[in-house]
Amino acid sequence: MPERLAHKADRSDYYFRPDPWVMALAARVEEVLENVVASGDSMLAEIGRHMLFGYAKRLRPIFALLGQQLFREEVPESSIECAAAAELIHCASLFHDDVIDEATTRKGREAANAVWGNKSAVIVGDQFFVLAYNLLTKRRDFRIIEFYIDICRSLAEGVMMEIKNTGNLDITEETHSEIVKRKTALFFQTVASVGGYLGGAGGEHSGHLAAFGLNFGMAFQFSDDLLDLFSDPEATGKPRGADLRSGIYTTPIIHALAHDSAFKTRFGPALQNGGIGQDTIDEIAEALISNGSMEYSKGLVKLYGEKASSHLDLLPACRANDAFRDLLGRIVSREYSPR
Secondary structure, eight states: OOGGGOOOOOTHHHHOOOSHHHHHHHHHHHHHHHHHHHSSOHHHHHHHHHHHTSSOOOHHHHHHHHHHHTTOOOOOHHHHHHHHHHHHHHHHHHHHHHHHHTOSEETTEEOHHHHHOHHHHHHHHHHHHHHHHHHHHTTOOHHHHHHHHHHHHHHHHHHHHHHHTTTOTTOOHHHHHHHHIIIIIHHHHHHHHHHHHHHTOOHHHHHHHHHHHHHHHHHHHHHHHHHHHHSOHHHHSSOTTHHHHTTOOOHHHHHHHHHOHHHHHHHHHHHHHOOOOHHHHHHHHHHHHHTTHHHHHHHHHHHHHHHHHHHHTTSOOSHHHHHHHHHHHHHHTOOSSOO
């Protein structure tokens, strides 16, 4: 890999939990997850732990808990369980995604489907959905259930849109943005809203919190799109160019295909035919730097980061707000190649 493409980072860049106070919240989620996944069949538990406890950022449960603490400092166990349910649903979707993508790695280790096979991975993914809703029904609050149903619905819609456009060299930025919104951004929007609901947020505050979550999610995924092409696999826990190898074209590639005819002529056939090797990924990454598509994508991260920040400005000033701002800053300030 060309030196200028290397992305070296310590794990805090990917865990997003440098603040001891945030880490303490995450530790409570970890305890719930460990207890939940340990119940039942031993093989299901083994596979479940394999997915849950890799390079786990725990951003979604942290969003729910910080969203609550904007308005209510106390964090009861029921809120921790609601937050843990978000992580279970996220991991359930990853089990299924890895089967669809025929992935070999996830979170810095072998993907569950690569170790135990597709059938077992799908079953454990299904089980995680059940475990999540088992936690949620303990509250006996149908509004919470509705929030999480919305998450699952948008995830399914986003995945289906992605499947339909796999290998599509003519995919538009608008279509990709809608996939990002449904697969990622609406998840962050909803878990932030769950937190606001648990904290008793009012209407105007609820709207700004939801908008913050949505725009954070867009910035987060556009940043991850860049990491897929310009990152060190040891830092991200997955092979560089994994999306590209799967026929999933993200913003840097879509922009280059639409605005650089030489790029499309040179790399279009390889993208269409599959079987892209590491040398080709290196060449593609270099081309994306040269033709401005990388910078264009970084601009989208900044744009959505600024939108997210503008809504955060209108939420209560407190430790939770500071923690949200820190998480957002880590997204916007990521570096994808040495200066």
